[in-house]
Amino acid sequence: xxxxxxxxxxxxxxxxxxxxxxxxxxxxxxxxxxxxxxxxxxxxxxxxxxxxxxxxxxxxxxxxxxxxxxxxxxxxxxxxxxxxxxxxxxxxxxxxxxxxxxxxxxxxxxxxxxxxxxxxxxxxxxxxxxxxxxxxxxxxxxxxxxxxxxxxxxxxxxxxxxxxxxxxxxxxxxxxxxxxxxxxxxxxxxxxxxxxxxxxxxxxxxxxxxxxxxxxx
Numbered sequence: 001x002x003x004x005x006x007x008x009x010x011x012x013x014x015x016x017x018x019x020x021x022x023x024x025x026x027x028x029x030x031x032x033x034x035x036x037x038x039x040x041x042x043x044x045x046x047x048x049x050x051x052x053x054x055x056x057x058x059x060x061x062x063x064x065x066x067x068x069x070x071x072x073x074x075x076x077x078x079x080x081x082x083x084x085x086x087x088x089x090x091x092x093x094x095x096x097x098x099x100x101x102x103x104x105x106x107x108x109x110x111x112x113x114x115x116x117x118x119x120x121x122x123x124x125x126x127x128x129x130x131x132x133x134x135x136x137x138x139x140x141x142x143x144x145x146x147x148x149x150x151x152x153x154x155x156x157x158x159x160x161x162x163x164x165x166x167x168x169x170x171x172x173x174x175x176x177x178x179x180x181x182x183x184x185x186x187x188x189x190x191x192x193x194x195x196x197x198x199x200x201x202x203x204x205x206x207x208x209x210x211x212x213x214x215x216x217x
Contacts, residue, residue, distance in 0.1 A: 008067060019192060022177075023192040027117070029172065039094035045169040078130040079130075092138075117145065119145070135199060136161070
């Protein structure tokens with residue numbers, strides 16, 4: 001507890017073995033999310049996550065205030081912002097289009113957007129649930145799987161958010177929270193073969209753009 005210095009809870013460092021399990025789970029769930037859920041279906045699930053966060057807003061705010069030592073009013077605002085993030089990016093799931101590119105040869109040239117696969121996200125201690133929502137929502141909106149490592153000081157509300165998202169319909173294994181230290185848990189995830197991109201707060205994942213020529217198909 002940042003206010004009283006009293007120990008609230010304890011947990012084991014996830015380290016390499018758990019990081020491997022999490023990355024395997026995300027790698028298995030990501031194609032299901034990409035191919036078994038169309039753009040509209042992903043958006044509907046994300047809207048359900050938004051509603052679930054709203055329905056649990058006060059509990060999440062109280063928990064955030066306790067573990068992060070933040071004023072409760074700030075926590076209430078930030079939790080509702082998380083709900084807004086999922087609703088906002090839900091609206092983008094069916095609006096990420098490619099582009100037809102005019103070429104002098106007469107071939108049909110176009111781009112299509114594809115998910116990266118599994119992204120690894122690192123968030124800080126000072127706004128754990130807010131930054132978790134900021135990173136998770138755009139990543140899954142674009143079809144990616146997520147491994148997220150919150151600060152070892154404040155992992156609790158990120159775990160709660162992932163549980164709420166899964167209960168709301170996000171496929172099991174798509175969002176994985178690694179609670180642990182940077183040099184052990186973080187480094188193990190960074191080095192994992194399934195990780196396609198590493199993201200720090202401030203650079204949400206949007207996917208990659210692939211150029212396709214009809215002449216090559």
